[in-house]
């Protein structure tokens with residue numbers, strides 16, 4: 001049984017507070033948009049797809065608890081709240097894409113005369129939001145399948161593979177199953193995984209706290225390494241590929257992901273190790289031409305200077321704490337989506353029609 005980060009039933013939303021893991025598994029209620037914004041900003045829920053789902057569901061909770069008499073007022077309310085939710089964390093594009101989709105739907109419903117009143121429009125919007133949760137789960141399973149396939153094909157091995165991942169991209173970062181961790185999960189279920197390696201992922205330790213937790217929970221053979229041990233690992237062991245997630249993939253394939261990803265891609269190139277990005281279409285931002293245009297979120301120094309509330313750095317030191325970095329497209333072997341694997345060069349041409357058909 002995979003871990004469930006998001007619980008949604010009967011119009012009630014609860015999330016597993018990821019700041020408490022791995023010590024405590026506690027679900028907290030999200031009673032509306034303000035709660036949703038705070039949970040995303042504080043990283044009680046994190047991971048690009050999970051951010052979009054929790055943000056959107058927090059809007060659904062709020063809508064369900066409010067009575068609307070006017071479709072135009074509802075449309076304006078939805079748009080304003082979605083814009084607010086997008087400001088909680090700027091790098092992950094999934095919330096922005098969800099906001100655009102929902103705003104479009106709100107506009108459509110508001111001008112559709114067959115939708116009798118605001119309450120009916122509200123119901124339709126909430127159904128659309130619920131469908132996003134379902135879709136993410138299905139997309140992740142497909143990413144896992146395509147990822148395992150392209151991994152094994154390109155690795156050119158008939159036996160089992162050893163895979164390295166960074167940060168947390170599993171059930172906790174998505175509606176379920178995961179993206180990059182979903183690929184590892186899929187390899188494992190196919191009996192093709194020899195060993196998974198996860199980094200600690202400093203400074204916020206998503207690898208140590210969350211990925212390690214998921215791997216142990218599912219009894220996947222795995223080892224954790226320090227972020228600084230990746231070169232040594234690749235030199236001493238055959239790693240058949242790296243697979244990571246994405247917070248935003250630009251049109252040219254440049255990919256923003258957890259800080260340290262770029263460094264791993266450079267090291268992988270040096271060692272001839274294929275480097276895969278696994279992400280749904282909702283992480284691809286064709287409006288952003290390249291990585292230089294991606295806004296990188298900076299997090300508070302305390303997330304570097306303290307671990308679990310314990311100070312580990314000298315008082316007074318200045319800190320630079322970017323949450324993400326951008327891996328240039330030329331270091332990426334393929335981008336694995338729910339529609340298959342594409343090279344960065346193929347991305348814009350292949351993804352544009354797929355996005356239009358959504």
Ligand SMILES: CSC[C@@H](O)[C@@H](O)C(=O)COP(=O)(O)O
Nearest residue numbers: 046047048167169173245246258
């Ligand atoms: C499927 S999650 C993809 C990315 O969001 C993930 O790799 C990542 O960088 C998460 O960063 P976080 O700061 O924990 O939200």
